[in-house]
Amino acid sequence: xxxxxxxxxxxxxxxxxxxxxxxxxxxxxxxxxxxxxxxxxxxxxxxxxxxxxxxxxxxxxxxxxxxxxxxxxxxxxxxxxxxxxxxxxxxxxxxxxxxxxxxxxxxxxxxxxxxxxxxxxxxxxxxxxxxxxxxxxxxxxxxxxxxxxxxxxxxxxxxxxxxxxxxxxxxxxxxxxxxxxxxxxxxxxxxxxxxxxxxxxxxxxxxxxxxxxxxxxxxxxxxxxxxxxxxxxxxxxxxxxxxxxxxxxxxxxxxxxxxxxxxxxxxxxxxxxxxxxxxxxxxxxxxxxxxxxxxxxxxxxxxxxxxxxxxxxxxxxxxxxxxxxxxxxxxxxxxxxxxxxxxxxxxxxxxxxxxxxxxxxxxxxxxxxxxxxxxxxxxxxxxxxxxxxxxxxxxxxxxxxxxxxxxxxx
Numbered sequence: 001x002x003x004x005x006x007x008x009x010x011x012x013x014x015x016x017x018x019x020x021x022x023x024x025x026x027x028x029x030x031x032x033x034x035x036x037x038x039x040x041x042x043x044x045x046x047x048x049x050x051x052x053x054x055x056x057x058x059x060x061x062x063x064x065x066x067x068x069x070x071x072x073x074x075x076x077x078x079x080x081x082x083x084x085x086x087x088x089x090x091x092x093x094x095x096x097x098x099x100x101x102x103x104x105x106x107x108x109x110x111x112x113x114x115x116x117x118x119x120x121x122x123x124x125x126x127x128x129x130x131x132x133x134x135x136x137x138x139x140x141x142x143x144x145x146x147x148x149x150x151x152x153x154x155x156x157x158x159x160x161x162x163x164x165x166x167x168x169x170x171x172x173x174x175x176x177x178x179x180x181x182x183x184x185x186x187x188x189x190x191x192x193x194x195x196x197x198x199x200x201x202x203x204x205x206x207x208x209x210x211x212x213x214x215x216x217x218x219x220x221x222x223x224x225x226x227x228x229x230x231x232x233x234x235x236x237x238x239x240x241x242x243x244x245x246x247x248x249x250x251x252x253x254x255x256x257x258x259x260x261x262x263x264x265x266x267x268x269x270x271x272x273x274x275x276x277x278x279x280x281x282x283x284x285x286x287x288x289x290x291x292x293x294x295x296x297x298x299x300x301x302x303x304x305x306x307x308x309x310x311x312x313x314x315x316x317x318x319x320x321x322x323x324x325x326x327x328x329x330x331x332x333x334x335x336x337x338x339x340x341x342x343x344x345x346x347x348x349x350x351x352x353x354x355x356x357x358x359x360x361x362x363x364x365x366x367x368x369x370x371x372x373x374x375x376x377x378x379x380x381x382x383x384x385x386x387x388x389x390x391x392x393x394x395x396x397x398x399x400x401x402x403x404x405x406x407x408x409x410x
Contacts, residue, residue: 014349014395014404021057022046023373024380024396027072027131032382033088033109034332038394039076040380041094043068047107050403052384052394063094063105063114070377071097071233075133077244095231097127122249123231123240129269130377131233136276136289136305161219165212169195171223173204179247184210184223193217232274232291237263264303265310269295270377271326271346279337281357290341290356296323315359320345320352325375325398329383331391331408342383342408347375347398351406364393364408373399383408 022042032038038050044066049058078090092107102123106115162169169186178201187193195217199209231240231249241250268274271294278286284304290313293299298321300313325347331340341354342364351364376398385391392405 014406017394017403017405018055018057019401020050020396020403021048021059021401023399023401024376024378025068025399026070026376027068027378028376028396029072029074029379030382030394030396031074031076031092032384033076033078033090034384035088036384037087038382038384039074039092039107040396041068041072041074044096050394052392053387061107061112061114063096063103063107065117066094066096066103066105067098067101068096069098069101070129071095071102071127071131072378073097073131073133073231073233075135075229077135077229093133093229095131095133097131100126102127119248124234127234129233129235130272130294131231132268132272132274132379133229133231134274134276134289135229136278161221162213162217164214164216166210166217167198167212168207168209169213169217170207171205173206174201174208175203177201177203178208182244184208186217186221186223187215193221195223230274230289232264232268233272235267235269235295237265237267239264262308262310264291265301265312266293266297266299267295268293270324271295271322273322273326273328273341273343275328275330275338275341277330277338277341277356279333279339280355281339285356288356290354292322292326292328292341292343294322294326296321298322313359315354315361317361320361322346323375324377327379327381327395329381329393331383332385342381342393344381344393344395347373349395349397351393353408364406373397 028042030038030040036051036053041047045062047060047062049060073095075093076090077093078088089110094105094107096103102120102125104118104120106118178197180197180200182197184195185192186195193215195210195213197208198211201208229242273292275290277290287305289303291301291303293301298318300315301310302313303310322343323346327344329342330338331342331353333339343352345352352361353364354361380396381393383391383393391408393408394405396403
Protein backbone atom coordinates (compact mmCIF):
# COMPACT_ATOMS: atom_id res chain seq x y z
CA UNK A 1 0.00 0.00 0.00
CA UNK A 2 1.28 3.45 -0.89
CA UNK A 3 2.24 5.68 2.02
CA UNK A 4 0.33 8.88 1.30
CA UNK A 5 1.90 10.53 4.36
CA UNK A 6 5.47 9.99 3.18
CA UNK A 7 5.98 13.65 2.24
CA UNK A 8 5.03 14.70 5.75
CA UNK A 9 7.16 11.96 7.37
CA UNK A 10 10.20 13.01 5.34
CA UNK A 11 9.98 16.67 6.30
CA UNK A 12 13.20 17.84 7.99
CA UNK A 13 13.20 19.38 11.45
CA UNK A 14 14.51 22.80 12.45
CA UNK A 15 18.05 23.05 13.88
CA UNK A 16 18.85 25.75 16.43
CA UNK A 17 21.98 27.84 15.70
CA UNK A 18 23.78 30.55 17.66
CA UNK A 19 21.19 33.16 18.61
CA UNK A 20 20.97 36.42 16.72
CA UNK A 21 22.29 39.55 18.47
CA UNK A 22 18.81 40.91 19.31
CA UNK A 23 15.11 40.11 19.33
CA UNK A 24 13.38 40.54 15.99
CA UNK A 25 10.93 43.42 15.78
CA UNK A 26 8.43 44.55 13.17
CA UNK A 27 9.96 44.67 9.66
CA UNK A 28 13.30 43.08 10.62
CA UNK A 29 14.49 41.55 7.34
CA UNK A 30 17.33 39.52 5.81
CA UNK A 31 18.93 39.86 2.41
CA UNK A 32 21.66 37.50 1.18
CA UNK A 33 24.43 37.60 -1.44
CA UNK A 34 23.35 34.32 -3.11
CA UNK A 35 26.54 32.62 -1.95
CA UNK A 36 27.58 32.80 1.71
CA UNK A 37 26.66 35.95 3.63
CA UNK A 38 23.35 37.40 4.80
CA UNK A 39 22.67 40.93 6.01
CA UNK A 40 20.05 41.85 8.59
CA UNK A 41 18.85 45.13 10.08
CA UNK A 42 17.53 44.68 13.61
CA UNK A 43 17.01 48.42 14.03
CA UNK A 44 18.29 51.65 12.53
CA UNK A 45 21.25 51.30 14.91
CA UNK A 46 21.84 47.55 14.63
CA UNK A 47 23.00 46.24 11.22
CA UNK A 48 24.67 42.82 11.07
CA UNK A 49 26.22 40.25 8.72
CA UNK A 50 25.90 36.48 9.23
CA UNK A 51 28.49 34.10 7.75
CA UNK A 52 26.68 30.83 6.96
CA UNK A 53 29.96 28.93 6.53
CA UNK A 54 31.57 30.02 9.79
CA UNK A 55 28.34 30.37 11.75
CA UNK A 56 29.33 33.80 13.10
CA UNK A 57 27.75 37.26 13.40
CA UNK A 58 29.55 40.54 12.64
CA UNK A 59 28.20 44.00 13.43
CA UNK A 60 28.46 46.51 10.55
CA UNK A 61 28.14 50.27 10.20
CA UNK A 62 24.69 51.67 10.91
CA UNK A 63 22.72 53.76 8.40
CA UNK A 64 22.98 57.52 8.92
CA UNK A 65 19.31 57.87 9.85
CA UNK A 66 15.81 56.51 9.56
CA UNK A 67 13.44 54.44 11.67
CA UNK A 68 12.75 50.71 11.45
CA UNK A 69 9.01 49.98 11.25
CA UNK A 70 6.37 48.07 9.30
CA UNK A 71 7.24 49.30 5.79
CA UNK A 72 10.97 48.57 6.04
CA UNK A 73 12.62 46.38 3.38
CA UNK A 74 16.04 45.72 1.81
CA UNK A 75 17.53 44.45 -1.45
CA UNK A 76 20.99 43.10 -2.32
CA UNK A 77 22.46 44.15 -5.67
CA UNK A 78 25.57 42.31 -6.83
CA UNK A 79 28.47 44.27 -8.29
CA UNK A 80 29.21 42.55 -11.57
CA UNK A 81 32.29 40.35 -11.57
CA UNK A 82 33.61 41.32 -8.12
CA UNK A 83 34.43 38.98 -5.28
CA UNK A 84 37.21 39.11 -2.67
CA UNK A 85 38.12 36.73 0.16
CA UNK A 86 34.95 34.74 -0.36
CA UNK A 87 32.65 37.76 -0.05
CA UNK A 88 30.52 38.88 -2.97
CA UNK A 89 30.68 42.64 -3.17
CA UNK A 90 27.78 44.83 -4.08
CA UNK A 91 25.25 47.05 -2.35
CA UNK A 92 22.36 46.69 0.07
CA UNK A 93 19.53 49.13 -0.63
CA UNK A 94 17.52 49.88 2.51
CA UNK A 95 14.07 51.45 2.44
CA UNK A 96 13.18 52.65 5.96
CA UNK A 97 9.52 53.44 6.40
CA UNK A 98 7.90 54.31 9.70
CA UNK A 99 4.61 56.11 9.58
CA UNK A 100 5.27 59.59 8.21
CA UNK A 101 9.05 59.00 8.05
CA UNK A 102 10.42 57.53 4.79
CA UNK A 103 14.16 57.33 4.02
CA UNK A 104 16.25 55.42 1.49
CA UNK A 105 19.97 54.52 1.66
CA UNK A 106 22.58 52.39 -0.08
CA UNK A 107 25.21 50.38 1.82
CA UNK A 108 28.51 49.48 0.12
CA UNK A 109 29.72 46.05 1.25
CA UNK A 110 33.36 46.53 0.17
CA UNK A 111 33.86 49.70 2.22
CA UNK A 112 31.29 49.22 5.03
CA UNK A 113 29.96 52.70 4.27
CA UNK A 114 26.41 54.00 3.84
CA UNK A 115 25.47 56.62 1.28
CA UNK A 116 23.82 59.90 2.05
CA UNK A 117 20.02 59.75 1.89
CA UNK A 118 18.78 58.87 -1.62
CA UNK A 119 15.73 60.35 -3.28
CA UNK A 120 12.26 59.38 -2.04
CA UNK A 121 10.45 61.82 -4.34
CA UNK A 122 7.16 60.24 -5.54
CA UNK A 123 7.09 57.82 -2.59
CA UNK A 124 4.20 58.46 -0.15
CA UNK A 125 5.14 60.40 2.96
CA UNK A 126 3.62 57.54 4.97
CA UNK A 127 4.47 53.99 3.89
CA UNK A 128 3.76 50.89 5.95
CA UNK A 129 2.74 47.23 6.02
CA UNK A 130 5.31 44.89 4.50
CA UNK A 131 7.33 46.75 1.92
CA UNK A 132 9.06 44.58 -0.70
CA UNK A 133 11.95 45.53 -3.01
CA UNK A 134 12.80 43.45 -6.08
CA UNK A 135 15.21 43.82 -8.99
CA UNK A 136 14.55 41.50 -11.97
CA UNK A 137 17.70 42.56 -13.78
CA UNK A 138 19.98 40.09 -15.60
CA UNK A 139 22.93 42.49 -15.43
CA UNK A 140 22.89 42.51 -11.64
CA UNK A 141 21.91 38.87 -11.16
CA UNK A 142 24.15 37.04 -13.62
CA UNK A 143 21.56 35.94 -16.18
CA UNK A 144 22.18 36.19 -19.91
CA UNK A 145 19.23 37.88 -21.55
CA UNK A 146 15.77 38.64 -20.29
CA UNK A 147 13.89 41.78 -19.35
CA UNK A 148 15.40 45.20 -19.87
CA UNK A 149 14.11 48.70 -19.28
CA UNK A 150 12.21 50.28 -22.15
CA UNK A 151 14.44 53.34 -21.91
CA UNK A 152 17.21 53.31 -24.53
CA UNK A 153 20.28 55.45 -25.01
CA UNK A 154 20.96 57.09 -28.34
CA UNK A 155 22.75 54.86 -30.82
CA UNK A 156 26.48 54.68 -31.29
CA UNK A 157 27.52 56.65 -34.36
CA UNK A 158 31.25 56.17 -34.69
CA UNK A 159 32.59 53.43 -36.93
CA UNK A 160 33.50 50.71 -36.22
CA UNK A 161 31.91 51.18 -32.78
CA UNK A 162 34.15 49.96 -29.94
CA UNK A 163 36.47 46.96 -29.93
CA UNK A 164 36.70 44.23 -27.32
CA UNK A 165 38.70 45.51 -24.35
CA UNK A 166 37.96 49.16 -25.11
CA UNK A 167 37.29 51.44 -22.13
CA UNK A 168 35.57 54.25 -24.01
CA UNK A 169 32.50 54.16 -26.27
CA UNK A 170 31.47 57.04 -28.57
CA UNK A 171 27.72 57.75 -28.50
CA UNK A 172 25.20 60.25 -29.74
CA UNK A 173 24.58 63.05 -27.27
CA UNK A 174 23.28 61.45 -24.07
CA UNK A 175 19.64 62.29 -23.24
CA UNK A 176 20.36 62.44 -19.48
CA UNK A 177 23.10 62.27 -16.85
CA UNK A 178 24.47 58.79 -16.10
CA UNK A 179 26.28 58.06 -12.82
CA UNK A 180 29.38 55.93 -12.42
CA UNK A 181 28.31 52.29 -12.08
CA UNK A 182 25.41 52.55 -14.52
CA UNK A 183 24.88 49.23 -16.32
CA UNK A 184 24.12 49.26 -20.06
CA UNK A 185 23.51 46.54 -22.64
CA UNK A 186 24.63 47.31 -26.19
CA UNK A 187 23.56 43.86 -27.41
CA UNK A 188 20.24 42.02 -27.36
CA UNK A 189 18.35 40.02 -24.77
CA UNK A 190 19.70 36.81 -26.28
CA UNK A 191 23.28 38.09 -26.73
CA UNK A 192 23.97 40.93 -24.27
CA UNK A 193 27.06 43.14 -24.50
CA UNK A 194 27.50 44.63 -21.04
CA UNK A 195 29.11 47.99 -20.38
CA UNK A 196 29.55 49.37 -16.85
CA UNK A 197 30.36 53.06 -16.51
CA UNK A 198 33.51 53.74 -14.50
CA UNK A 199 32.93 57.50 -14.51
CA UNK A 200 29.82 59.66 -14.58
CA UNK A 201 28.70 61.11 -17.91
CA UNK A 202 26.69 64.33 -18.23
CA UNK A 203 23.72 64.83 -20.52
CA UNK A 204 24.86 65.74 -24.06
CA UNK A 205 28.18 63.90 -23.61
CA UNK A 206 29.34 62.12 -26.78
CA UNK A 207 31.42 59.39 -25.15
CA UNK A 208 31.21 57.22 -22.05
CA UNK A 209 34.01 55.64 -20.02
CA UNK A 210 33.41 51.99 -19.19
CA UNK A 211 35.12 48.93 -17.75
CA UNK A 212 36.99 46.93 -20.41
CA UNK A 213 34.40 45.54 -22.83
CA UNK A 214 34.11 41.76 -22.86
CA UNK A 215 32.85 41.91 -26.46
CA UNK A 216 33.05 44.40 -29.32
CA UNK A 217 30.21 46.91 -29.67
CA UNK A 218 29.03 47.19 -33.30
CA UNK A 219 28.43 50.58 -34.86
CA UNK A 220 24.90 51.97 -34.54
CA UNK A 221 24.09 49.73 -31.57
CA UNK A 222 21.33 50.79 -29.19
CA UNK A 223 22.16 50.63 -25.48
CA UNK A 224 19.45 49.76 -22.96
CA UNK A 225 19.43 50.57 -19.28
CA UNK A 226 19.39 47.58 -16.94
CA UNK A 227 18.17 49.72 -14.16
CA UNK A 228 14.81 48.99 -12.56
CA UNK A 229 13.98 48.17 -8.96
CA UNK A 230 10.34 47.82 -7.90
CA UNK A 231 8.74 48.65 -4.55
CA UNK A 232 5.50 46.88 -3.55
CA UNK A 233 3.41 47.04 -0.39
CA UNK A 234 1.85 49.77 1.76
CA UNK A 235 -1.43 47.81 1.74
CA UNK A 236 -2.00 49.19 -1.76
CA UNK A 237 -2.09 48.15 -5.41
CA UNK A 238 0.31 50.89 -6.49
CA UNK A 239 3.81 49.91 -7.65
CA UNK A 240 6.85 52.21 -7.59
CA UNK A 241 9.89 51.88 -9.84
CA UNK A 242 13.43 53.05 -9.02
CA UNK A 243 15.91 53.71 -11.83
CA UNK A 244 19.50 52.93 -10.77
CA UNK A 245 20.94 55.13 -13.50
CA UNK A 246 18.92 58.25 -12.69
CA UNK A 247 18.56 57.44 -8.95
CA UNK A 248 14.90 58.51 -9.10
CA UNK A 249 11.55 56.90 -8.27
CA UNK A 250 8.59 56.86 -10.66
CA UNK A 251 5.02 56.14 -9.68
CA UNK A 252 3.76 53.31 -11.87
CA UNK A 253 0.10 52.85 -10.99
CA UNK A 254 -2.64 52.97 -13.61
CA UNK A 255 -3.52 56.52 -12.52
CA UNK A 256 0.01 57.91 -12.52
CA UNK A 257 1.57 60.33 -14.93
CA UNK A 258 3.84 57.48 -15.99
CA UNK A 259 1.40 54.63 -16.74
CA UNK A 260 4.06 52.14 -17.82
CA UNK A 261 2.96 49.60 -15.19
CA UNK A 262 -0.68 49.08 -14.20
CA UNK A 263 -1.86 48.68 -10.65
CA UNK A 264 -1.79 45.20 -9.14
CA UNK A 265 -5.11 43.36 -9.38
CA UNK A 266 -5.58 43.42 -5.60
CA UNK A 267 -4.03 45.33 -2.70
CA UNK A 268 -0.85 43.86 -1.25
CA UNK A 269 -0.83 43.83 2.52
CA UNK A 270 0.59 41.92 5.46
CA UNK A 271 2.30 38.69 4.45
CA UNK A 272 2.61 39.49 0.75
CA UNK A 273 5.63 38.20 -1.19
CA UNK A 274 7.26 39.28 -4.47
CA UNK A 275 9.95 37.20 -6.18
CA UNK A 276 11.76 36.63 -9.50
CA UNK A 277 12.47 33.00 -10.45
CA UNK A 278 14.20 32.98 -13.85
CA UNK A 279 15.92 29.63 -13.29
CA UNK A 280 12.72 27.72 -12.49
CA UNK A 281 12.35 25.90 -15.82
CA UNK A 282 9.22 27.82 -16.72
CA UNK A 283 9.80 29.00 -20.29
CA UNK A 284 8.70 32.56 -19.52
CA UNK A 285 10.01 32.84 -15.96
CA UNK A 286 12.82 35.22 -16.89
CA UNK A 287 10.25 37.88 -17.74
CA UNK A 288 7.88 37.38 -14.79
CA UNK A 289 7.51 38.36 -11.17
CA UNK A 290 5.57 36.00 -8.88
CA UNK A 291 3.46 37.74 -6.22
CA UNK A 292 1.61 36.28 -3.23
CA UNK A 293 -1.05 38.77 -2.19
CA UNK A 294 -1.01 38.03 1.55
CA UNK A 295 -3.84 39.69 3.53
CA UNK A 296 -5.04 36.26 4.75
CA UNK A 297 -5.65 35.01 1.20
CA UNK A 298 -4.15 32.28 -0.98
CA UNK A 299 -4.18 34.52 -4.07
CA UNK A 300 -1.15 34.52 -6.37
CA UNK A 301 -0.41 36.94 -9.22
CA UNK A 302 2.19 37.15 -11.95
CA UNK A 303 3.50 40.34 -13.47
CA UNK A 304 4.73 39.92 -17.05
CA UNK A 305 7.58 42.38 -17.63
CA UNK A 306 7.25 42.13 -21.40
CA UNK A 307 3.47 42.37 -21.91
CA UNK A 308 3.16 44.75 -18.92
CA UNK A 309 0.20 42.88 -17.42
CA UNK A 310 -0.83 41.33 -14.12
CA UNK A 311 -2.70 38.03 -14.07
CA UNK A 312 -4.06 35.71 -11.39
CA UNK A 313 -2.23 32.38 -11.17
CA UNK A 314 -3.95 29.04 -10.65
CA UNK A 315 -1.76 26.75 -8.55
CA UNK A 316 -2.28 23.56 -6.52
CA UNK A 317 -3.15 23.04 -3.79
CA UNK A 318 -4.26 26.63 -3.09
CA UNK A 319 -5.44 25.69 0.39
CA UNK A 320 -3.07 27.76 2.55
CA UNK A 321 -3.61 31.44 3.32
CA UNK A 322 -0.76 33.81 4.16
CA UNK A 323 -0.83 36.84 6.41
CA UNK A 324 1.18 38.67 9.09
CA UNK A 325 4.31 36.73 10.02
CA UNK A 326 4.76 35.12 6.60
CA UNK A 327 8.37 35.08 5.37
CA UNK A 328 9.92 34.04 2.09
CA UNK A 329 13.24 32.99 0.56
CA UNK A 330 14.49 31.98 -2.86
CA UNK A 331 15.77 28.47 -3.50
CA UNK A 332 18.62 28.28 -6.01
CA UNK A 333 20.16 25.59 -8.15
CA UNK A 334 23.84 24.61 -8.01
CA UNK A 335 24.73 27.51 -10.33
CA UNK A 336 23.16 30.15 -8.11
CA UNK A 337 20.08 30.68 -10.29
CA UNK A 338 16.74 31.47 -8.65
CA UNK A 339 14.55 28.36 -8.98
CA UNK A 340 11.67 28.13 -6.49
CA UNK A 341 9.90 30.23 -3.87
CA UNK A 342 10.08 29.04 -0.25
CA UNK A 343 7.41 30.34 2.14
CA UNK A 344 6.97 30.17 5.89
CA UNK A 345 3.29 30.34 6.79
CA UNK A 346 2.52 33.07 9.32
CA UNK A 347 4.31 32.13 12.58
CA UNK A 348 3.71 28.39 12.42
CA UNK A 349 7.19 27.37 11.24
CA UNK A 350 5.55 25.37 8.46
CA UNK A 351 7.49 25.69 5.20
CA UNK A 352 6.06 25.43 1.68
CA UNK A 353 7.87 25.44 -1.65
CA UNK A 354 6.29 26.80 -4.81
CA UNK A 355 7.57 25.46 -8.15
CA UNK A 356 6.58 27.71 -11.09
CA UNK A 357 7.21 25.04 -13.72
CA UNK A 358 4.30 22.90 -12.47
CA UNK A 359 2.44 25.45 -10.32
CA UNK A 360 2.69 23.26 -7.21
CA UNK A 361 2.82 24.43 -3.56
CA UNK A 362 4.23 21.59 -1.44
CA UNK A 363 5.00 21.29 2.34
CA UNK A 364 8.71 21.15 3.20
CA UNK A 365 9.22 21.37 6.98
CA UNK A 366 7.47 20.92 10.30
CA UNK A 367 6.83 23.33 13.17
CA UNK A 368 9.58 25.12 15.10
CA UNK A 369 11.37 23.45 17.99
CA UNK A 370 11.10 26.79 19.82
CA UNK A 371 8.19 29.07 20.61
CA UNK A 372 7.59 32.02 18.29
CA UNK A 373 6.39 35.33 19.65
CA UNK A 374 3.58 37.50 18.31
CA UNK A 375 3.34 37.62 14.52
CA UNK A 376 5.29 40.47 12.90
CA UNK A 377 5.70 41.77 9.35
CA UNK A 378 9.15 41.46 7.78
CA UNK A 379 11.13 38.95 5.73
CA UNK A 380 13.20 37.19 8.41
CA UNK A 381 14.22 34.24 6.22
CA UNK A 382 16.81 33.47 3.54
CA UNK A 383 18.11 30.41 1.69
CA UNK A 384 21.78 29.57 0.97
CA UNK A 385 23.84 26.48 0.12
CA UNK A 386 26.41 25.36 2.71
CA UNK A 387 29.90 23.96 2.22
CA UNK A 388 28.48 20.42 2.46
CA UNK A 389 26.33 21.10 -0.63
CA UNK A 390 23.04 21.16 1.28
CA UNK A 391 20.72 24.08 0.74
CA UNK A 392 19.31 25.44 4.00
CA UNK A 393 16.49 27.79 4.91
CA UNK A 394 17.61 30.14 7.69
CA UNK A 395 14.99 31.79 9.86
CA UNK A 396 14.47 34.09 12.86
CA UNK A 397 10.97 33.62 14.35
CA UNK A 398 8.80 36.62 15.15
CA UNK A 399 9.67 38.53 18.34
CA UNK A 400 12.63 36.25 19.04
CA UNK A 401 16.43 36.07 19.01
CA UNK A 402 16.40 32.37 18.13
CA UNK A 403 18.15 31.58 14.85
CA UNK A 404 17.15 28.37 13.08
CA UNK A 405 17.78 26.45 9.89
CA UNK A 406 16.30 23.45 8.12
CA UNK A 407 17.63 21.56 5.12
CA UNK A 408 15.93 21.37 1.73
CA UNK A 409 16.82 17.78 0.82
CA UNK A 410 14.24 17.12 -1.89
